[in-house]
Amino acid sequence: MVPLASLLAYELKNDVEENPILRCGLALQPRKGEDFALINTNCQRLQDDASSTFAVFGIFDGHNGSAAAIYSKENLLNDILSAIPPRLKRDEWLAALPRAMVAGFMKTDKEFQAREQTSGTTVTIVVVDGWTITVASVGDSRCVLDSQEVVSTLTVDHRLDSNVEERVRVKASGGEVGRLIITGGAEIGPLRVWPGGLCLSRSIGDMDVGEFIVPIPHVKQIKLSNAGGRLIIASDGVWDALSSEKAAVCCRGLQQPEVAAKHIVKETLRTRGLRDDTTCLVVDLVPPSNSQHAAPPVKKKKSSLQRILFWRRKGTHLSGALSGVPVMEQLFEEGSAMLADRLGTLSYPDGRNGLFLCAICHCDIESHDGISVHAGSFFAANGPRSMEGPFLCVTCKWKQDAMEGKQPLYSVVTKW
Numbered sequence: 001m002v003p004l005a006s007l008l009a010y011e012l013k014n015d016v017e018e019n020p021i022l023r024c025g026l027a028l029q030p031r032k033g034e035d036f037a038l039i040n041t042n043c044q045r046l047q048d049d050a051s052s053t054f055a056v057f058g059i060f061d062g063h064n065g066s067a068a069a070i071y072s073k074e075n076l077l078n079d080i081l082s083a084i085p086p087r088l089k090r091d092e093w094l095a096a097l098p099r100a101m102v103a104g105f106m107k108t109d110k111e112f113q114a115r116e117q118t119s120g121t122t123v124t125i126v127v128v129d130g131w132t133i134t135v136a137s138v139g140d141s142r143c144v145l146d147s148q149e150v151v152s153t154l155t156v157d158h159r160l161d162s163n164v165e166e167r168v169r170v171k172a173s174g175g176e177v178g179r180l181i182i183t184g185g186a187e188i189g190p191l192r193v194w195p196g197g198l199c200l201s202r203s204i205g206d207m208d209v210g211e212f213i214v215p216i217p218h219v220k221q222i223k224l225s226n227a228g229g230r231l232i233i234a235s236d237g238v239w240d241a242l243s244s245e246k247a248a249v250c251c252r253g254l255q256q257p258e259v260a261a262k263h264i265v266k267e268t269l270r271t272r273g274l275r276d277d278t279t280c281l282v283v284d285l286v287p288p289s290n291s292q293h294a295a296p297p298v299k300k301k302k303s304s305l306q307r308i309l310f311w312r313r314k315g316t317h318l319s320g321a322l323s324g325v326p327v328m329e330q331l332f333e334e335g336s337a338m339l340a341d342r343l344g345t346l347s348y349p350d351g352r353n354g355l356f357l358c359a360i361c362h363c364d365i366e367s368h369d370g371i372s373v374h375a376g377s378f379f380a381a382n383g384p385r386s387m388e389g390p391f392l393c394v395t396c397k398w399k400q401d402a403m404e405g406k407q408p409l410y411s412v413v414t415k416w
């Protein structure tokens, strides 16, 4: 029997926020050589300030060549970070991150398309800052969180086959959705977007498939409980073979993330064979008090009193708590493909003589030349919200219109 005072001390101790220890491992089994992974555990919000360190992990699953995946791996993080105003406090920085991810994905997409290379890529990028996890994704490279009790998928699959909302959006923006038709009229394979024949509804790159394949990411931000957990970020080579639950459960008890990642890839190959590039990144968030042991901790059953103490925390969004223990607090989630929904209402002044920066590409725009992201379109920019920021330059506004089916398709594609 644990004395009440000990339990209260345990609870108080856990209210003192200590950052988790991060450990990660990567396993990959190439087939086409179009999967790429990003691991950077030493980013800093403030230059030369170790206390502002955060980590970034990403999976880029290219198609139609590897150029878009390589470009995104090399540029996307900088494009995201450059969309965050300088000198923010940590809470402000975290609050600005979801919007910056949208602007960063747009910028990377626009600048890659300017290279006139036809390849595309999925992206799932994960920023871990203390216990706060922010995930942005386009395509179907999934990120799964295993708290050792509950398995939660933090991403949404942008696949025509499984995502009804995306099918509706693509059709409303001028795309056609259907299966491949072979000689004789039979339909085969997954649902695809035409023109182009892509199975995904969102990606970076893909300049040859129509602007309704958008680079606007689904973004989710959570705060994990300080009991820790495991992230599994993987390309569809894994998810075509294993469910989120199965991938998480099959590596429980394997305490080294490298071993866990290898085991997931092995399970994938055993289930389905090597049909695609198969890449798996495992990241463990380990409570500092457990750091001398391998990660993540296997949760012990909590006593009734501990459960009551956990349940009493106010303002905590409980997610899928099978045993009644909150595993995470959701801070933000948004998946709209409409840019005006995603960039908020803030402008991005750069402080130089009234000039503004385009919210996407950061080029200088005269205040009277910027077009509001909330304006109806480039050709109808005098709507009721046309004076509200953020503002876009002409080419970025043109791109926004094209993504929403307000511009002729190929006149835009050839513009970049």
Ligand SMILES: [Zn+2]
Pocket (backbone or CB within 6 Å): 358, 359, 360, 361, 362, 363, 392, 393, 394, 395, 396, 397
């Ligand atoms: Zn711009």
